[in-house]
Amino acid sequence: LAKTTQPISMDSYEGQEVNITCSHNNIATNDYITWYQQFPSQGPRFIIQGYKTKVTNEVASLFIPADRKSSTLSLPRVSLSDTAVYYCLVGDEGGGADGLTFGKGTHLIIQP
Amino acid sequence: DTAVSQTPKYLVTQMGNDKSIKCEQNLGHDTMYWYKQDSKKFLKIMFSYNNKELIINETVPNRFSPKSPDKAHLNLHINSLELGDSAVYFCASSQGGYGGPYEQYFGPGTRLTVT
Numbered sequence: 001l002a003k004t005t006q007p008i009s010m011d012s013y014e015g016q017e018v019n020i021t022c023s024h025n026n027i028a029t030n031d032y033i034t035w036y037q038q039f040p041s042q043g044p045r046f047i048i049q050g051y052k053t054k055v056t057n058e059v060a061s062l063f064i065p066a067d068r069k070s071s072t073l074s075l076p077r078v079s080l081s082d083t084a085v086y087y088c089l090v091g092d093e094g095g096g097a098d099g100l101t102f103g104k105g106t107h108l109i110i111q112p
Numbered sequence: 113d114t115a116v117s118q119t120p121k122y123l124v125t126q127m128g129n130d131k132s133i134k135c136e137q138n139l140g141h142d143t144m145y146w147y148k149q150d151s152k153k154f155l156k157i158m159f160s161y162n163n164k165e166l167i168i169n170e171t172v173p174n175r176f177s178p179k180s181p182d183k184a185h186l187n188l189h190i191n192s193l194e195l196g197d198s199a200v201y202f203c204a205s206s207q208g209g210y211g212g213p214y215e216q217y218f219g220p221g222t223r224l225t226v227t
Contacts, residue, residue: 034215036216038155041221042218042220042221043116043202043204043218043219043220043221044155044202044216044218045218046215046216046217049215085153087155100145100147100157100160100168101156101157102147102154102155102156102157103154103155104152104153104154105153105155
């Protein structure tokens with residue numbers, strides 16, 4: 001059972017880079033790491049996914065160390081609209097509900 | 113085009129009633145899900161269907177019965193509603209697999225209030 005641990009909340013300011021770290025000490029060999037973003041009154045939205053090393057897309061970067069026991073979501077130059085809850089999930093294909101456990105997420109608040 | 117849609121968006125009802133929430137996806141995905149997000153914002157998987165077959169049933173009271181008439185639809189029927197059922201219910205879909213590395217697309221949610 002690959003549980004995840006994230007900070008409950010984080011604050012930052014517009015224009016800053018924000019890094020949110022997720023711990024998953026029991027991650028299995030076949031597990032992927034996926035991050036979602038949720039705005040109030042909306043469903044979660046996929047941000048990024050990775051297995052190892054670094055993944056980058058137009059929205060964020062995901063850093064995964066060699067032991068894969070943690071991962072860091074990096075949001076470059078955040079704006080007020082990045083205020084949301086961010087969820088880290090760990091799971092593999094066919095892994096069942098374990099990989100669908102969103103937890104409480106990290107509430108990121110961006111200030112002007 | 114709405115990828116994953118749910119109806120209704122809001123549902124207010126009294127204890128003991130039976131209600132249904134409908135979900136449709138036009139993405140051609142094989143897998144659909146129902147999640148419950150309670151007042152503390154904890155998002156928890158309830159059910160998962162793959163090609164109309166129930167795959168995941170996460171300790172949900174049997175008052176909740178999902179039904180998948182076809183791959184594009186996954187409806188949630190709730191019998192004998194209780195106060196504790198008040199929450200936002202999200203439907204989602206993904207291309208394949210379940211519990212794994214497949215991007216899920218979520219609907220806008222249905223806010224259920226039981227009085």
